[in-house]
Amino acid sequence: MNELTKFYKLLSDETRIRILMLLKRHKLCVCELCGIMEETQPKISKHLAKLRDLEIIKDERQEQYIFYSLNTDNPLYLLTLNIIYDKLDQFPILKKDFERGKFPEKFFISAKS
Amino acid sequence: MNELTKFYKLLSDETRIRILMLLKRHKLCVCELCGIMEETQPKISKHLAKLRDLEIIKDERQEQYIFYSLNTDNPLYLLTLNIIYDKLDQFPILKKDFERGKFPEKFFISAKS
DNA sequence: TCCTTATATACCTATATGCGTATATAAGGA
DNA sequence: TCCTTATATACGCATATAGGTATATAAGGA
Numbered sequence: 299m300n301e302l303t304k305f306y307k308l309l310s311d312e313t314r315i316r317i318l319m320l321l322k323r324h325k326l327c328v329c330e331l332c333g334i335m336e337e338t339q340p341k342i343s344k345h346l347a348k349l350r351d352l353e354i355i356k357d358e359r360q361e362q363y364i365f366y367s368l369n370t371d372n373p374l375y376l377l378t379l380n381i382i383y384d385k386l387d388q389f390p391i392l393k394k395d396f397e398r399g400k401f402p403e404k405f406f407i408s409a410k411s
Numbered sequence: 412m413n414e415l416t417k418f419y420k421l422l423s424d425e426t427r428i429r430i431l432m433l434l435k436r437h438k439l440c441v442c443e444l445c446g447i448m449e450e451t452q453p454k455i456s457k458h459l460a461k462l463r464d465l466e467i468i469k470d471e472r473q474e475q476y477i478f479y480s481l482n483t484d485n486p487l488y489l490l491t492l493n494i495i496y497d498k499l500d501q502f503p504i505l506k507k508d509f510e511r512g513k514f515p516e517k518f519f520i521s522a523k524s
Numbered sequence: 525t526c527c528t529t530a531t532a533t534a535c536c537t538a539t540a541t542g543c544g545t546a547t548a549t550a551a552g553g554a
Numbered sequence: 555t556c557c558t559t560a561t562a563t564a565c566g567c568a569t570a571t572a573g574g575t576a577t578a579t580a581a582g583g584a
Contacts, residue, residue, distance in 0.1 A: 300501045303423050310420035311542080312412065328561060341543060343562055362551045362560050374494065381487065388413045407560075424572075441531060454573060456532055475530045475581045520530075 304352055305375065309382070312389065313337065314345050318368070318379055319392055320399050321355060325367040333405025334398045417465055418488065422495070425502065426450065427458050431481070431492055432505055433512050434468060438480040446518025447511045476519075 299307075308314055316335055320326060326334070331342050346366055349355045356369045370376060386392055398405075412420075421427055429448055433439060439447070444455050459479055462468045469482045483489060499505055511518075 299425065302495065302498055302501050303425055303428065306419045307423035307541095310416050310423055312416055313542085315416065338544075339561070340545080340563080344543080347562075359551085364561065374498070377494070378491075381490070382415065385415055385487070388415050420571095426572085451574075452531070453533080453575080457573080460532075472581085477531065 301352070302374075305354070305378070308348055308352060308354065309378070311345070312391075313341070314349060315382060315389060316392055316395055317342070317345055317349065317366075318354070319383060319386065319389070320395055321366055321368050322379060322383060323396070324399065324402055325358075325365050326399075326402055327360075327363045327365045327406065329363070329407045330402040330405045331366075334395055334402060336398075414465070415487075418467070418491070421461055421465060421467065422491070424458070425504075426454070427462060428495060428502060429505055429508055430455070430458055430462065430479075431467070432496060432499065432502070433508055434479055434481050435492060435496060436509070437512065437515055438471075438478050439512075439515055440473075440476045440478045440519065442476070442520045443515040443518045444479075447508055447515060449511075 313335075317331060320331065320334060328339060328342055328346065331337075331346075332339050335342065346355065346357075350357055350366070353369050353372070354375055355366050358365045358367070368376075368379070426448075430444060433444065433447060441452060441455055441459065444450075444459075445452050448455065459468065459470075463470055463479070466482050466485070467488055468479050471478045471480070481489075481492070
């Protein structure tokens with residue numbers, strides 16, 4: 299399977315779309331994503347790994363936290379994500395994600411301690 | 412699953428990409444596609460069904476033949492297929508498909524009888 | 525009507541994929 | 555060093571998916 303079909307395969311899952319759309323607005327760490335999306339940590343981690351492996355996103359460790367952001371090096375990926383962003387009405391749950399993601403630091407665990 | 416993720420799911424298979432790219436150039440019937448692609452009839456039929464069900468392609472019966480063509484009503488589908496068309500180097504097998512598809516009627520069974 | 529041809533689809537199998545539970549790994553701090 | 559925390563990953567399971575063989579269905583013709 300080549301890169302393009304792999305890319306579309308990754309886009310065929312709603313959870314990953316949600317992740318990508320949230321990362322399009324903010325760089326976020328795993329715990330923030332889990333909090334915003336109300337999903338389990340292993341689930342989010344596994345999806346992030348797939349996205350990172352194809353270099354759609356990139357990671358950056360800061361202490362014990364790993365922040366993820368969109369990789370802006372691939373024009374095709376960016377274009378396609380923009381296309382999806384224009385079709386957000388197809389993902390009602392993303393409305394809630396964005397609301398909860400307005401202040402992502404609320405879900406930043408260390409911020410609570 | 413919504414339409415967009417369904418669409419990407421369909422694009423994550425090489426056989427279906429090949430079909431779509433061939434249909435981008437010519438309206439073709441099943442036997443022509445099978446001949447051009449050197450694939451089995453049930454395989455091609457099943458892929459065509461999936462594409463038709465999501466209205467990415469449309470069918471048109473002419474006697475005992477069913478011709479398939481791209482559905483041009485959805486701008487997003489068209490745009491995406493154009494994007495793929497610009498990345499054909501990722502699908503070496505398509506080079507052969509296009510060669511064999513230059514004269515699709517060669518694989519039109521009735522033309523041989 | 526029956527036979528032939530084009531195509532769709534049923535049925536089955538092997539493989540892929542999403543997700544949960546549990547645990548391993550990496551980093552920080554006492 | 556040991557404990558805690560953040561995150562990755564192993565393992566297992568249920569479901570989805572691609573593709574092959576066989577057959578059903580639709581259309582044409584004698």
